Amino acid sequence: MTSRVPFYLLISLLIIVGMSMSIYRHNVYGVPWTAGQKHQVWEVEARVEFQAKGEPVKVSLATPDTQEGFTLINENTSSPGYGFALINTEDGRRAEWSKREENGQQILYFKNQMLVDENANYPIEPPLGNVTPAVLDGPIKTAADALLEQARQRSADNVTLARELIKQFNDKESQNAALLTKEMSKAQAIVAILSLEGIHARVVGALQLEDGRRRQNIIPMVEVWDNEEWQLFNLDTGVQDTFENLLIWNEKGTPLLEVMGGTNSQVSFSIIAQDISPQQATDEKIQAESLLNFSIHSLPIEEQAMFKTIMLIPIGALIVVLLRVLVGLKTSGTFMPVLIAVAFVQTQLVPGLVGFLLIVGTGLIIRSYLSRLNLLLVARISAVIITVIMIISVFTVVAFKIGLVEGLTITFFPMIILSWTIERMSILWEEEGAKQVLIQGGGSLLTAVLVYLAMTNDFVRHLTFNFVGIQLVILALILMLGNYTGYRLSELKRFKPLVKD
Template identity: 65%
Template sequence: MTSKVPFYLSVALLILAGIALSVFRHQNYGVPWTPGATSKIWDVEARIEFSGQNKPVTVSLAAPTTQAGFTLINESSSSSGYGVSYVSTDSGRRAEWSVRNANGPQTIYYKAQFLVDPQANVSPVPPKGEIQAPTFSGPVESAAMALIKQATERSANDMTFTRELIKSLNDTDSQNASLILNDLTKVEAVDKLLAYAKVPSKIVGVIELEDGRRRQSIEHINQVWDGSKWVLFNPNDANPVIAENILVWDETNVSLLDLVGGKNSQVHFSMIAQEVSSIQATQEKAMADGLLNFSIHSLPLEEQAMFKTIMLIPIGALIVVFLRVIIGLKTSGTFMPVLIAVAFVQTQLLTGIVGFLLIVGTGLVIRSYLSKLNLLLVARISAVIITVILIISVFTVVAFKIGLTEGLSITFFPMIILSWTIERMSILWEEEGAKEVLLQGGGSLLTSVLVYLAMTNSFIQYLTFNFIGIQLIVLAGILLLGTYTGYRLTELRRFKPLAED
């Protein structure tokens, strides 16, 4: 007797693979488990103002990129008469505008959209080269060494060292801190002291995100390398910055804005937040993130809509297998109810049921006449197909003429499947009688309705479309149901007399 251990092992592997794929989609791509979840998108706009001097102008602005917690999904520029391009330079990514001649007040807008994304696809760039120690004057150098020695004794690594150093700089009673801050801002002092202590760090320009805020300026804070990622520190607070509402705009701090051919330049930032559905957020991330290029979400919308229906068919197959194997419900054809349910999705349930009964009923009457002609099978099936097409055409025209626009959707019915259904029911009528036809026809219609209810459930639609691992779990369920050899529930009525005795 063949061992079923490999079979059950394969089923278990399918279930585990399906769960793993689904969890991976949720954790790495941020796809929520429920369709009602929303994601936040920040629209950040930079407004650049300057005065032209009646000569060629070149404007260069530091441009942001995808970073930890935020995925850049779109960027655009509004600058009438200017050429614009996005370039990568030694000083980081920049947006550049140019015009042959500009005179008087000029305004340029740059807009970037960021999706709040804890799973943002970003690889931190580690510090390069040897850290160059800064030079201080005699008294300042002595104060710097004293602060560094104190912070070193109270710390265990670069992160705690930075924290202790910031504490010392914010100590109003410390003469060493006061001496250093006479000529340096806090952010510059922290950067130079960290460089003196050979701790990898840099100054970055950030924006504090606040819904509806206008005319905000770039703030400068420190970033320290902890060995695997960059950690933000506010020089006014010893604790690391919580980056949920902090957007790093300028990572290099070389130059936020460069202007050639103009004067009196300034740049201000405005921002607004909006909530979007999880599906829209996934689509936006698919367009911006190369990791999703092999996902259904990377396809054009027309093909996505098609797959949204295709992914529901395995659910219908699972329901059919359960009803036939466990319940013992009889249907006309194995998976004909699934195809009819797909048609119901297009026609709506009530219209679909009425159309199905009209087409099959009329087809059976005409098929009974064809059986008297003793035609060959191929010719008879072909005649039934043409008859079904004529029936659908007539019913559609009649529905339109009497004002039932819902009847126009009856054309979504699969004509070939209906033709074979009529042929099978006609043969069954001749061999088993009308009762068996009603049993199988009613079972098919009931199954189609149940499959339709499952296919139109928003939660099932969302899971099957966004988590392809669900298909593997459904496949495992169908394989397990296929091994069932016990009684169907409808067969248990044979034992009713024994129960009465």
């Protein structure tokens, strides 16, 4: 007797792989399990203004990249007449404009879109080498040492030391802090003092994301390395800040804006929020990540639309298997109801049912005449195919003439399948009578309607298109149903007399 262990192992493998692929897609790409959810995208526009001096111009602006909580999905510029390039440097990404000669007031725009993404894929870059202590002289060095000593006594590690320093700078009574802030900014002073202790720290520029904000300026903050990751500190509160609605624009501590050939330069930011569908979010994220992936979303839109329907066919096959194997419903053809249901998706249910009944009914009448001619099978089937095409053409023209636009969609029906359906029903009528034709025809229509309802369900369409691993789970279920050898539900009436007895 053949062992069933390999079969059960195959079933288990299909389910595990299919579910793993789906969970991975949910966790990594953020695709939700249910349809109708929205993803938020922040659109940030930087406005660079400066006065050109009539000489070659070169403008460099720090730009953000994918980071904790955000995935960069798009960036572009509006700067007619200027050359433009995005450059990856050791100090981070920068947008650069250039022009041979320009004079007068200049305005450049740089826009990017950041997808709110809790699964954003970004590398944690630890600092390199040892910290070079800041060079401080005279009273500035004395004040810095005093602040450092006091903070050292009240701290236990790098993070708490930075927090205590910020508290001292926010203390209006601290003369040492006031002396340092006269010579440099608060953020630069804190980074300088931390360097005296050998702690890696840097000044970063952040934006508070609020929908509809205009002319917003960069907020200076400090990041401190805690030997595992960078910790962000709010200089006004002294607490470690979260990245919720906080976008790090300039994370390397380099100058935000550099202008050669111009004066009076400044940059401001405008922010708006918008919601997009999960499919759009997934498309944008896949395009943003330059990696080899086998997702349907990486295909052109036209091919995606085609696969959106193709991926529903396994659901129809599963329903057919359930109805035939467990329920015992008879259909005309094994998977003809699935193809009819696909046609119903294009035509809508009621026009599709009416069109199907008209075509098959008319075809049966014509087929009954062809049977009297005693034609060979191939010739008879060919004649039926041509007849079906003529019937569809006539019905379509009539529907158009009387103003029934829905009738135009009848051309979506699979003509070859309809021809074989008419042939099978005609033979069945001749051999077993009209009752069996009604039973199998009615079973086919019922199955097609159920498959149509499943195919047009938003949840089913969302799962099959966005989670390819579901197809493996469906395959495993069909294989399991293929081993069912018990009674069908339709056979229970055979035992009804026993119940009465």
